[in-house]
Amino acid sequence: MNRKEWQAIERAGKLLGLGDRATLGEIKRAYHRLSKQHHPDTAGKGGSSDDDMMCRLAEAYNLLLRYCAEYRFPLSRP
Numbered sequence: 001m002n003r004k005e006w007q008a009i010e011r012a013g014k015l016l017g018l019g020d021r022a023t024l025g026e027i028k029r030a031y032h033r034l035s036k037q038h039h040p041d042t043a044g045k046g047g048s049s050d051d052d053m054m055c056r057l058a059e060a061y062n063l064l065l066r067y068c069a070e071y072r073f074p075l076s077r078p
Helices: 003-015 024-038 048-070
Strands: none
Touching: 003 048, 024 048
16 A cells, blocks of 8 residues: 555544544444434535535545455464
8 A cells, every 4th residue: 555545544534533443343333423413414504514524424434444345364373
């Protein structure tokens, strides 16, 4: 993974309010919690700021899911 890709992963984690490490479950819970706050149908106030934030949250979530799906786990002891 190059530096630019890694920085995108870090930004995605920060946007979702995650720390340096997160499980897949923590990523999903953070996304669902924030999407309830910013989704245009449930946020109450609506508006373009919620639309923009929802798009940013979805992009961050999908990026982190792709990262997790493509991560190579060691299956034997060194």
